[in-house]
Amino acid sequence: MSQYTFTSKSRYTTFGLMAIGVLALAYGAINHDISGTRFWANILLEGLFFTFIALGASFFMALQYVAQAGWSVVVKRMYEALTTFLPFGLLAIFAVVIASAIGGHANSADIVYKWMQSDATDIAKKVPGVFDEMLVKKHLYLNVPFVIIRTIICASLWVYWVRLLRKRSIESDLTGDFLPLHYKNVKTAGLFIIFFGITEQLMAWDWVMAIDVDWHSTLFGWYLFDDMWLTGVIATILLTLHVRRRGLLKEVNENHMHNLGLWMFSLSVLWGYLWFFQFMFYWYTNIPDEVVYFQARIDHYRLPFWIMFCINLLVPLIVLMTRDTKRNPRYLILIGCIIMVTHWIDAYVWVMPGTLGLTPKFGFYEIGILLGFIGLFLYVVLSNLAKVPVSVKNHPYLEESLHHHL
């Protein structure tokens, strides 16, 4: 038996979480303090956070093919299941872009992407405080139709390739002649990685960096890239351990967990490295139009900003350094959950100062939307996981993975 069952108890739990999310949405829509920017900023925040998990898992899946990695085959179904959330998360982000575009067209300032406000680039009116000359210079790239077209092209191609990779992977269990499918996937994975490598930068700039539109950093795309990769790996670890607790996936042993833990460790340290240098160069030179981004965060979002950095770097660095912790499910779950929470705080710090201004807001609405997205994410991932056997039957590297030893 290698079939995961999405029990009715867990299903009702996810329904309950989603219901809270819907309630929060309704509450936000009728409450005048929330209904504008705050309403959409939180959807963007959750959309980014959960899409990034799915994108990280997608990239990780493609990477295993092109790198000829053997060890990961036994946990293949886990990260494949995580990728199924991709279209839902992308839709949430797309909704925010569209809502901002509509609001901006009506010249409202109460939108997530402030640059979309029509007066911001209106040379004829030049409304003081709203008109931004820098935006006029960027108009060739940052204009509403182009952003929407870019988003649609990138999102649909990502989803297309990722679904294709998963589909072929599942198909290869049903046929004896699985090698051609594997080689097709190697090619598709390569294509996906090339396309993703470039477009991920664009989307990082469009979706996140453009929130603080006058600020820019050449590192930003890489920083988000590492964030995706890391949260995707952590989600894979947590899902694997959950499935194993159900008595399935007996072939996954501490050696595979060690390898996954190795990824969690190294990507966390890489995250700290990227974060530090991006911060340090702007802090060191103290140029006004660059440092303003960090000033807003340090002065007004001090607690989440520093807590997030210290925990995200130090906790995995210290705890996961040794071999034993990477092989121990308890440590992996503990550290994995901590990093997930603090990465959510990181995402909060990306989105909120540029949208809601300098006063951090956190209340029922934020919690409700977060719970709603958790419910949706778990529902999509677990119900897709339950559709196919969790143990892999046919794969050219299966024997290597079963005998994996570190």
Added chain:
Amino acid sequence: MHQDSIIREPLLLGKKTYHQVTEDIARPVEGKANKYWWALFFLAVIAWLWGIGCMAYTVGRGIGTWNLNRTINWGWDITNFVWWIGIGHAGTLISAVLCLFRQRWRLTINRSAEAMTIFAVMCAAIFPVLHMGRPWLAYFVFPLPNQFGSLWANFNSPLLWDVFAISTYFSVSIVFWYLGLIPDFAMIRDRAKTKSRKILYTLFSFGWSGRAKDWQRFEEVTIVLAGICTPLVFSVHSIVSSDFATGVVRGWHSTVYPPYFVAGAIFSGMAMVLTLVIIGRKVLDLEEYITIQHIETMNKVMLTMGSVVGIAYFAEFFQAWYSGDPNESFIYLSWNNAKGVYGWAFWALIICNNLLPQVLWHKKIRRNLYITFILSIVINIGMWFERFDIIVTDLYRDYIPSTWTYYSPSWVEVGIFVGTIGMFFTFFLLFARWFPFIAQAELKTTLKATGDLFHNPPRQPKSTDFVADHGTHAAVENVH
């Protein structure tokens, strides 16, 4: 127990036994050098001596012998420094990072790659020391007590961070390299026929006895040193990039510099490893150890790193425009530079680093030794131009147009660079004759997993189409 996939190619060809490995690797050390070796060696020594002459001239006459000027105050010197430091990185990546990730293919190339690292860092260190103008005062870079002078080292300066980063890197790399050499020296000691050889390699091998306790300590220290080396792969070039990125010169002040420099360093270092091992495997008759598959894997690493660098160029180019800052539109990656007097340097960078390496997407080319060899040299030229462009073409259009200027190196600057190349190859050629070129002791630990004599199960691809497509047999034929 380890199990290899049916589609995994063997990493060690020619049905090697343990004894055969010993014989093959000891042969170049125990035999006599041929005339090609001597020819190359003399060429390298002459280049080195020429470089020493130019260095002496610089020290004697002063930095004025270089063509630096007040606008372009860093030129070939720092370009060469960054280039050499970058080349070193691939060695550490192969020996440390791939060790932590348990990559077996590293085992036949790690020794020579690490040797390359050490010699490259030595070449690099020459440039900042010479650039001081008064190298006899070089100790001022260390934080010495104030009795030695009026000022302590400036801890705010990335140039000082460089001193720590590079000296740490050099010392850890040399220890790591030497540690791996100890059992191999012992192997040569035990086979030595002459007395002088016996004494020499007894000294080198630190009394290695080959007992289980020795091996256990060896393994433990190896993994610890690999762990220490891994952050160094990142830290060294990140700190070198801080020399630029903490500055306020437009073009230099860019946050992507640390990861981009590290990727570029691995890119050029891997190219240099390829240049060296493609010759080395032929001359030393090690083609069954450093197989076409090794070359292909290194080409893949090179392609990946080249793409990372390419995306970073794209980000630099795009954000220079996106910033809306008129100054930014004159950075090294901008249309103004492409059209300007240094346009040739801009296009040399783009062609060598971005366009030509794209052929590596093709599997046949990745497995072609001639193209790979040419490409590895092209990439190193491209990476040299990257540093030249960053330094010179970010400086030559200063903020005041009256200071705009041009720079080309003097014969002394060129001579010093040629000298470091000579020094590098002198050391490398000596290394190839005196030291075991492949880490045979470590290689033997994986012989049963990756050698084709012990392979279990015997490799028999399931469908014939797959063989035609993916050339397992072609690879074997290529090698023989």
